[in-house]
Amino acid sequence: MSDAATTHQGHADDETKRDFLLVSTxxxxxxGAALAAWPFIDTMNPSKDVLALASTELNLSAIEEGQAITxxxxxxxxxxxxxxxxxxxxxxxxxxxxxxxxxxxxxxxQKAPWLVMIGICTHLGCLPQGQRSGxxxxxxxxxxxxxxxxxxxxxxxxxKGPAPKNLAVPPYxxxxxxxxxxx
Amino acid sequence: MSDAAxxxxxxxxxxxxxxxxxxxxxxxxxxPTPRNLNYWWNFxxxxxxxxxIMIATGIFLAMNYTPHVNLAFDSVERIMRDVNYGWxxxxxxxNGASMFFILVYIHIFRGMYYGSYKAPRELLWIIGVMIxxxxxATAFVGYVLPWGQMSFWGATxxxxxxxxxxxxxxxxxxxxxxxFSVDNPTLNRFFSxxxxxxxxxxxxxxxxxxxxxxxxxxxPTGVDIQGDKDTIPFHPYYTIKDLFGLGVFFIFYLGFTFxxxxxxxxxxxxxxxDPLVTPAAIVPxxxxxxxxxxxxxxxxxxxxxxxxxxxxxxxxxxGVILMFASIILLCFxxxxxxxxxRSAKYRPTTMFLFWIFLADCFVLGYVGAQPAEGTMLTVGxxxxxxxxxxxxILVPWVSRRETTKxxxxxxxxxxxxx
Amino acid sequence: MKKTLITALAAAxxxxxGVSNVMAAGAGKEPPKRTWTTQGPFGKFDRAQLKRGWQVxxxxxxACHSINQIYYRNLVEIGFSDAEMKEIAAxxxxxxxxxxxxxxxxxxxxxxxxxxxxxxxxxxxxxxxxARAANGGALPPDLTLMVKARHGGxxxxxxxLAGYSNAPSGVEMQDGMSYNEYFPGAQLAMAAPLAEDxxxxxxxxxxxxxxxxxxxxxxxxxxAEPELEDxxxxxxxxxxxxxxxxxxxxxxxxxxxADLH
Numbered sequence: 001m002s003d004a005a006t007t008h009q010g011h012a013d014d015e016t017k018r019d020f021l022l023v024s025t026x027x028x029x030x031x032g033a034a035l036a037a038w039p040f041i042d043t044m045n046p047s048k049d050v051l052a053l054a055s056t057e058l059n060l061s062a063i064e065e066g067q068a069i070t071x072x073x074x075x076x077x078x079x080x081x082x083x084x085x086x087x088x089x090x091x092x093x094x095x096x097x098x099x100x101x102x103x104x105x106x107x108x109x110q111k112a113p114w115l116v117m118i119g120i121c122t123h124l125g126c127l128p129q130g131q132r133s134g135x136x137x138x139x140x141x142x143x144x145x146x147x148x149x150x151x152x153x154x155x156x157x158x159x160k161g162p163a164p165k166n167l168a169v170p171p172y173x174x175x176x177x178x179x180x181x182x183x
Numbered sequence: 184m185s186d187a188a189x190x191x192x193x194x195x196x197x198x199x200x201x202x203x204x205x206x207x208x209x210x211x212x213x214x215p216t217p218r219n220l221n222y223w224w225n226f227x228x229x230x231x232x233x234x235x236i237m238i239a240t241g242i243f244l245a246m247n248y249t250p251h252v253n254l255a256f257d258s259v260e261r262i263m264r265d266v267n268y269g270w271x272x273x274x275x276x277x278n279g280a281s282m283f284f285i286l287v288y289i290h291i292f293r294g295m296y297y298g299s300y301k302a303p304r305e306l307l308w309i310i311g312v313m314i315x316x317x318x319x320a321t322a323f324v325g326y327v328l329p330w331g332q333m334s335f336w337g338a339t340x341x342x343x344x345x346x347x348x349x350x351x352x353x354x355x356x357x358x359x360x361x362x363f364s365v366d367n368p369t370l371n372r373f374f375s376x377x378x379x380x381x382x383x384x385x386x387x388x389x390x391x392x393x394x395x396x397x398x399x400x401x402x403p404t405g406v407d408i409q410g411d412k413d414t415i416p417f418h419p420y421y422t423i424k425d426l427f428g429l430g431v432f433f434i435f436y437l438g439f440t441f442x443x444x445x446x447x448x449x450x451x452x453x454x455x456x457d458p459l460v461t462p463a464a465i466v467p468x469x470x471x472x473x474x475x476x477x478x479x480x481x482x483x484x485x486x487x488x489x490x491x492x493x494x495x496x497x498x499x500x501x502g503v504i505l506m507f508a509s510i511i512l513l514c515f516x517x518x519x520x521x522x523x524x525r526s527a528k529y530r531p532t533t534m535f536l537f538w539i540f541l542a543d544c545f546v547l548g549y550v551g552a553q554p555a556e557g558t559m560l561t562v563g564x565x566x567x568x569x570x571x572x573x574x575x576i577l578v579p580w581v582s583r584r585e586t587t588k589x590x591x592x593x594x595x596x597x598x599x600x601x
Numbered sequence: 602m603k604k605t606l607i608t609a610l611a612a613a614x615x616x617x618x619g620v621s622n623v624m625a626a627g628a629g630k631e632p633p634k635r636t637w638t639t640q641g642p643f644g645k646f647d648r649a650q651l652k653r654g655w656q657v658x659x660x661x662x663x664a665c666h667s668i669n670q671i672y673y674r675n676l677v678e679i680g681f682s683d684a685e686m687k688e689i690a691a692x693x694x695x696x697x698x699x700x701x702x703x704x705x706x707x708x709x710x711x712x713x714x715x716x717x718x719x720x721x722x723x724x725x726x727x728x729x730x731x732a733r734a735a736n737g738g739a740l741p742p743d744l745t746l747m748v749k750a751r752h753g754g755x756x757x758x759x760x761x762l763a764g765y766s767n768a769p770s771g772v773e774m775q776d777g778m779s780y781n782e783y784f785p786g787a788q789l790a791m792a793a794p795l796a797e798d799x800x801x802x803x804x805x806x807x808x809x810x811x812x813x814x815x816x817x818x819x820x821x822x823x824x825a826e827p828e829l830e831d832x833x834x835x836x837x838x839x840x841x842x843x844x845x846x847x848x849x850x851x852x853x854x855x856x857x858x859a860d861l862h
Contacts (some may be wrong), residue, residue: 021856025849029426032846039268043243048265052674052719218861260670260745263828270828271835415861423854430847434840441836442642445749453750453825454742463785 055183057175060114068131070119073170073182077119077127079143083154088112090141091155098159101166105155108169116180117156118170121145123163128152143167210396215414216421217402219598223297224400225428226290231388232429233283233436238381240276244269248328250374252367255330256455274444280322281447282436284470287315295516296537298525299401305517307394312513314387319471319510321380324373326468327365331452336465338365338373344478347500364458404597405525406590413594464554472551473544478506479555480567505567512574519574522582529588532581540573629783632753632760635815639755639822644833646823648680653802654820655679657813658744660800665732665741665791667724668824674718678827679820690716693723737777739790748818748825755818757783762814765793 046054056073060080063069068081083091091105109115121128123145129135130143130152138144138151140159145152150161157166172182189195189204198204247266249258262269291311294300300308323341327334342359346352361368399408408414415421439446447469451462467475481501496504527534543566550563591597638647655676658668673690677683693716699705705712716723725741726732733740751757760783768780768787778788795810795817802808822829 021849021853025846025853028846028849032842035842039271040239040243042267043269043272044246045267047247047261047267047269048674049261049672049719050265052672257670264670264675270832274832419857420861423850423857427847427850427854430843430850434843434847437836437839437843441832441839444832450750450752450754453746 055181057179057181059179061178065113070131071182073118076170078170078182079115079117079119079128079131079156079167081115081131083113083115087141087154091153094153094155094157099166100158101164103155103157103166108155108157108166110172110174114180115154115156116169116172116182117167119143119167121147121150121163122158122165122167123148123150123161128167211422212416212418214396214399214417215408215411216400216417217408217413217594218415218420219402219404219594220400220421221403222424222428223289223293223403225425226286226293228425229428229432230283230286230290233279233286234381234384234388237276237279237283238385240272240279241378241381243272244276245378248374250328250371252330252370252456255328255370259329271440274440278436278440278444278447280325281439281468281470282432283318284322286432287318288470291315291513292541294401295540296527296534297401297403298405298520298522298527300517301520301522301525302517303398304394304401307391307398308517309514310387310391310394312510314384314391316510317380317384317387321377321384322468322470324377324380327370327373328377329452330370330456332454332456332460332462333449333452333465333467335365335456335458336462337467338369340465341467342369344499344503347497347503366458401525402594403526403528404591404594405529406592406594406597409593410595466552469548469552472549473547474506474509474551476547476551476563477509477567477570478502479551480560480563481505482564505571509570512571516574516578519578520582521579522585522587524587524590526590529590530582530585531588532585533578536573536577536581540570543569543573629757629781629785629787630760632756632764632783635756635759637755637819637822639819639826639829642833642837645830646679647819649804650816650819651679651823652681653804653806653813653816654818654823656803657795657800657817658820661794661813662744662817663723663725665725665736666744667726668722668745669724669743670745671722671824672718673716673720673722675827679823687718690718690720692716693720695720695723696727737790741791744821745824748821755822758821759814759818762795762818763811 054074056071056078058071058080060082063080063082065082066084068079071078071080081087088105094105096102096104105112108117119127119131124147126145126147128143128145128150130137136144136146138160140151140153142154142156142159143152144150145161145163148162150163151159152163152167153159155166156169158164170182172180174180189198194204244262247258247262247269249255259273262273264270266272294308294311323337327338342356342365345355345359348355357363359369360366361372399414402408449466449468466472479502481498483498522530522533524530527537546562546566547570550559550566553559555563638645638650658666673686673693676686676689681689694713695716696705697712697714700712726735729740748755748758753760761781764783765779765781768774772780772787774780775788778790779792780787781789795813797810798808799810800808800813806812826832
């Protein structure tokens with residue numbers, strides 16, 4: 001092989017080496033930049049003190065039959081009603097075809113006497129009345145939203161008025177017969 | 184108007200309307216840079232990157248910080264403990280400040296050594312001094328925010344200095360405080376200013392770079408660029424060199440951030456501010472120590488040495504004036520230095536005096552951390568005297584009289600010769 | 602160039618030496634250096650030790666000192682299970698939030714409730730004045746950051762706790778003060794808090810004064826720097842990555858500059 005050809009081959013090898021070095025350096029730098037960006041993104045995720053309040057435990061033993069309490073979970077009002085037998089039966093007797101947002105009562109409760117819902121009207125976000133005695137419960141004996149006249153039944157389902165969906169049920173677990181953890 | 188023929192249609196469309204790509208090509212890619220720059224020229228770009236890091240970490244810290252005297256200290260601890268990566272953001276910001284000053288001080292001394300402040304770069308230099316002042320103001324108000332003991336007492340001492348202003352002094356201090364002592368109004372406004380000033384620095388940096396690009400960089404020989412043989416395009420030569428320098432710097436910076444995050448700090452600032460308890464020693468952060476030494480150097484009977492001269496100026500006032508003067512004086516360096524030769528490489532006497540001046544600055548820094556009494560006070564006074572003696576007497580005198588070594592014909596000649 | 606670096610290094614050492622020597626007049630005796638499992642780039646917590654330290658804190662120190670940045674939920678980080686942590690929290694009585702009638706007191710007494718994970722560890726006193734009143738005018742400082750808030754850090758805290766001695770002859774003790782050569786000024790209002798077998802360790806370790814001092818100091822290292830393990834672990838990864846990347850950048854730099862020379 002002539003000298004010129006050897007040199008040419010040598011240069012080509014050098015170039016391939018340089019390309020590989022360049023490509024790998026750029027790749028490693030890019031990975032580094034992504035790893036460096038992650039803390040800035042993750043820092044905006046909920047912090048540990050916020051997550052500590054992400055679930056609330058509640059003792060239900062003080063709530064008598066027919067009574068309701070309002071608790072707070074993740075900044076939202078939680079309606080818990082200790083339903084009477086009459087209220088439970090009324091909830092069960094409703095035909096699905098009559099419901100704007102069809103859901104059986106069984107699908108909305110874990111233990112029939114205890115109805116746990118997020119107390120925010122699914123229309124435009126007001127807090128429906130019906131928690132305290134003396135407050136209007138609406139035509140279906142559940143809850144009544146004064147803002148635009150939505151009526152909810154004893155299972156928290158929308159029966160009349162502009163709200164599109166039933167009152168939402170949060171994730172909760174019974175830790176014992178008398179305590180629940182929401183979230 | 185775009186010089187280059189951009190091939191990509193999107194790039195072409197944008198550039199025709201806002202020539203950002205042409206500007207980038209002109210300023211950061213084709214930009215002719217002396218071929219002989221050494222690693223002391225890395226520190227400007229490093230400082231610029233640290234400024235961006237400080238703003239980024241600062242913005243995310245501000246998402247969780249509360250500027251109220253009852254909540255500030257706890258909000259910082261919440262960042263350290265509960266906010267995801269909060270400890271990292273906080274330590275990066277804290278150590279970033281120290282890094283920023285290390286880099287800028289080296290950058291300044293580089294300028295002094297190589298005569299980068301000389302014509303036609305006087306304004307570039309002066310804008311640089313303005314950046315330093317803005318950095319010091321930012322660091323000062325920023326240090327108050329965690330509301331530790333040093334935050335509070337450092338703020339008290341330094342704001343009190345403004346009382347030396349004749350006639351208006353006390354009113355000015357009350358105006359700065361927003362009250363009768365450093366308290367909630369002070370903290371709140373310092374937070375606002377701390378968020379604002381870095382963007383002022385950003386603007387000054389833009390002017391600094393604009394001035395730089397007008398006459399291009401200086402170089403270790405101090406000889407002007409004479410032709411294309413003297414320069415190389417900024418990209419890829421100095422982009423890669425700056426990136427390598429950045430890698431080395433990050434090892435240093437993150438080494439401290441992860442393994443010695445409180446090295447540069449003062450333990451006393453982990454105690455919540457207490458207006459009724461003064462710490463045993465009020466010490467500013469290390470980057471202010473030389474100026475703190477100068478502030479405390481003036482003897483009480485500055486003008487009244489014989490006991491019967493009228494005290495024209497109180498020691499406190501003289502100290503404040505000298506402290507600010509030590510920085511403002513730097514603006515006049517282009518005129519104090521009358522040498523026709525830029526680089527200290529070819530000015531042996533100037534080079535010798537430079538090292539003494541540098542050592543003097545370190546001595547001032549050491550003295551600034553000690554109580555202002557005894558031998559240390561004397562040392563501080565000598566060091567302060569030397570600082571001004573160097574700038575006001577030695578530099579003007581030596582620069583106009585010294586025998587310089589022969590300067591290379593050109594930058595390229597110096598490179599091929601070596 | 603070399604001259605510059607030597608000057609710079611010498612000067613940097615000088616300044617750091619000077620900065621760390623601020624404790625001139627009235628400084629306490631230099632605390633002896635000890636080894637801590639948390640020191641060095643690979644430092645870790647010894648969770649068994651931290652649990653003992655928590656026991657010393659809660660049984661001895663908590664009578665006067667708060668650790669007001671620590672929540673009960675943080676205790677799972679030192680090795681307690683979720684259930685154990687909730688038990689510890691519930692054993693503490695926390696001032697209750699106002700009830701439905703807006704009351705905070707009943708029969709003149711503050712209404713209390715059992716602690717929850719999201720509560721801060723109960724403070725011994727409701728406010729600084731109460732703390733002073735109970736301690737002859739002296740305010741027992743909060744301990745969360747003590748290890749970071751003192752020169753000498755953990756070494757100092759340990760030396761102080763284990764270093765009480767009788768005042769040498771000639772030293773006049775103030776009323777109610779105790780002698781401790783490690784404390785600046787040598788006299789402090791806190792009497793020696795640790796005594797042999799003062800605590801019966803749950804894990805059976807012998808509770809000597811030195812052991813308790815070590816354990817509670819290690820606990821205070823954790824309260825001051827709970828992120829320590831994560832920080833050092835991440836630091837190793839980051840620095841190794843940077844060393845590799847910087848090496849590569851240097852190689853590219855040399856390649857690019859090669860054709861100039």
